[in-house]
Amino acid sequence: MRKLALPDEVLLSVEKPERYIGNEVNMVRKNPADVDIRFVMCFPDVYEIGMSHLGIQILYDMFNRRDDVYCERVYSPWKDLDKVMREKKIPLFAIESQDPIKEFDFLGITLQYEMCYTNVLQILDLSGIPLMAKERTEDDPIVFGGGPCSYNPEPLADFFDVFYMGEGEKQYYRIFDIYKEHKKSGGTRKEFLEKVAEVPGMYVPMFYDVSYNEDGTIKEFKKNNEHAKDKIVKQLVVDMGNPDENAEFNYYPRKPLVPFIKATQDRVVLEIQRGCIRGCRFCQAGMVYRPVRERNIEFLKKLAYDMLHSTGHEEISLSSLSSSDFSHLEEIVNYLIDEFHGKGVNISLPSLRIDAFSLDVMSKVQDIRKSSLTFAPEAGSQRMRNVINKGLTEEVILKGASEAFHGGWNRVKLYFMLGLPTETIEDMEGIAELAEKVAEVYYEIPKDQRNGKVQVTASSSFFIPKPFTPFQWTRMCTKEEFLGKAKIVNAKMKMMLNKKSIKYNWHEADVSELEGLLARGDRKVCKTVLRAYELGALYDAWGDSFDNDIWEKAIEETGIDMDFYITRERSYDEILPWDFIDIGVTKKFLMREYENAKQEKVTPNCRMNCSGCGAMTFGGGVCFEAKN
C-alpha cells in the first residue's frame, strides 16, 4: 500500500479527506523509479472542481500512455489543510505517489479563469518552489502554464518558466523527448528552456523584455534570447475528425478517473467538437479555439460506450461550445438514448439551442417538471444583440419558449450581460421587457392547459473585455457603473406586469472589475498578484473567500492605475500585452469586427459564409468542410 503524505491526525481533522488520498477508480499506478519523466498536472482550485476538468483527463491519459512518463495530479489544498500544511511545514504532494511536488521534473498548471491566480502562487509556495521563475534552480521542476488564460499570460509572466499556447495534445511528447535528451547530456535549466523556446507554441517569458512608454502603454516587446521566437503560434489538433483512435494527436481517455467524492462534473464527458462557428464578439473561446473541428461520429459512439463502462457513471454529457451546431447531433443523441437511456443512464445536453428537436430530446431524457430551460440572449435588445453578434432573435426565443411551455415546462432561465459596448438605457431595460414577454407567452396558454405558474429567472453578469476578441480594445465599466446598470434593470423589472413571475439577479461587481484587470493586464500586474497573495488572498473565485479589501490594498501598494487597465479605450495602434501570440485569427479581422459592432452589423457564422478571420491558415476544420 502507498504511504500517504498526510498523517491520520491531519486527514481526520480536515473536511473531505478523500480530496488528498488518491486511489480513485482508474488512477494510473506506476513505479516512479521506472520512468524518465515525472510530470504533475495541476488545476489550481479545490479537488472537486479540478477533477471535473476534461482537459486534464485528456492529458493525464495521453502522458501516461508513454512508459517513460508518469503523470500525476495535484489540486489546491482547501483552506483548512492549507493552514495545517503551513503550520506543520508539510510540503505539497502529488495525489498518486504522494511524493513532494518539488521532486518532479515538470509542474503543469492549467489556467481556466483569472480568479485562480493567487491559487497558482499557493501551489508553488506550498511546494517550496520559488515563486519567481528567475529564482528557480536545477532542483526545481519546470513550471508550465496552459489553458485559456494563457492567451494573456503577462499578469503571470514572472511565475512561469513556459506557457504552452494551444492544445496540449500537439507538442508535449516532443517536449518530453527534448527533456530526455537534455537530461542525458546534462544540460542546465536555461539550456533546456532555450530548446523549449524553439518548439512551436512555447513562450518562455524570461526570454523577452518589455519596455513602456510614459503613459504606461507598451513601447516595445522584444526577445532577449536568440532561441526565442518573435511570434508564438497557437498549437492545435487539426485532424480532430479522424475515426482512427490510434491516429496521431487523437487522444481521448477510455478510462477517465472516478473520484470518491462527488465532483462538479460527476459524469462521462464526451467532447463532440472544439471551437464555435458563431463568432459572438465578446467570447474569447469562440475566437481562440477556431477553427471548429468536429470529432468523428463513430469514434464518439465507441468512446461513449467505453467510458460509461469503465467508469460506471450514471450520466453522460455532451461537451462543446455550441452543441446545436454539431453536424451529427441528432445521430449522437439518438444513439445515446437508444443505447443507454433504458439502462439507467441520464443524458445531459448543455449548450443546446431551444427548438423542436432539442425539446423533443429533452422531454425524453429529463423530468420536465423538475428541469428548467436556459436561453442565453446575452443582451436585452435586438440592437445590442447585433452589436455583440449574438444571432439569437426575440422571435426565436419567444417561439422556443412557447413550444417549451406547450410541452409542459414552466421554468425558464435567461442569461444576459450588462456593460456591453455602446449600451443604452433602452438596451438595459430590454432585459426586463424580454423577461416579461417570455412570461406573457406562458399566460397565452389557456389556463386549463397550464402547468401552474411560470418562473422566469433573469441573470446578468458584467461584461469583461477579453484578449483576442473584437472587444479587446474597448473600455470596461467601473463597478459603480455596473451596479448602476443593474439598478436600472431591477427598477424596470419591478414595473413589469408579471413581475411576480420574474426573478432578477446580478453578479458581484468587485470581482468583475478585478477579473478585468487580470484579463487584460500586462507584466506590471504580476507584482499585484504577488502582493495580494502575500496579504492573504486565496480562492478568489469563491464568493465567501474573496476579499476585495486585500486586492484594493495590493493594487494601491503596487501602484496600479485601475483606469489605465479598466476604463481606457485602447487605440488600434497600441501594442497590446498579448500581441506576440498568433491565434490564427488576425488582428485585422478583430478590428473589422469591432467596427462592425459599432455599426450594429451582424457577421454570418462560419458555415454560412467565411469571413476570412485567418483561422484557415491551420488547414483544417470548418474552413475546409465544403471542400471535403
Place this chain on the structure above:
Amino acid sequence: MKLRIKFAKRGYMKFVGHLDTMRYFQKAIRRADIDIAYSEGFNPHQLMSFAAPLGVGMTSEGEYMDIVVKSATSSEAIKKSLNETMVEGMEIISVVKLPDDSKNAMSIVAAADYSIKYREGYEPDIDIKSKFDEFLSQESIIITKKTKKSEKEVDIRPSIYEAKYADGIFELKLASASGEYLKPDLVFQAFNNYCGITDGKCTELKLALLINRVEVYAKNDNGFIPLEGLGGSF
C-alpha cells in the same frame, strides 16, 4: 432476486464516507455489469441498501449491502466481476442469495463486533487489562448522551454483549439495532470516565482509537447470526 453482498473496507478507504461508499458501489455495479434492478420513474435508481453506515476513520471486514438483481449467474461470478473493478482497500468477501421474503439488512441489524486498539502514542497511562475488567464488572455504566435538544443519562452496560481485552486489542460485541445502537467510542468515553481520565491524548477518541468492524449480526432464535448467514451461495 435479492442478493446480499459482504465487503471489506480497509486501509485508506476508511477516509471515504458512507454516502461516497454508496456512490462508489453504485458505479462499481455498473462497471461489473451486474444486472441490477432499477426503481421506476424519471430518475431510476438502483435497488440497493446498506446494512449500517460506517463512520469516517473506521475500517471494516464485515460491511453489508443488499441489492435486487434481474438475473445472476452465481455467487462466485458476481464476486469475481465486482472484485475485478474494486480499488485497493475494497474487497468483496461473499455474495449470497436471500429468500424472497427476507427483510432488508438495515432493518434486522442487531449487533456488531469490533476489534479496537489504541493508536500508538494515544494509550492511557494505566493498567488497561485490570481497569477494563473492573469497568466491565459494573452492573450499570451510566453515560450522558448529548443530543441536539437535550442531555440524557443512559445505561450502556446492557448494550455491551461481549467484551474482552487481550494483547493490546479490545474485542467488543455491541448492540447495533436502530432502537438500541451503541457507538464503540461511547464505550471508551465511559471507560475514560471510569478511570477518571479527563485529558490527554486518549480522550481524543476520534484519533485515539483504531476501530475495525469485524462482523454485523441479525438475531434469531438461535442467537446472533452474521448477516451473510441468512442466505446461501448459489
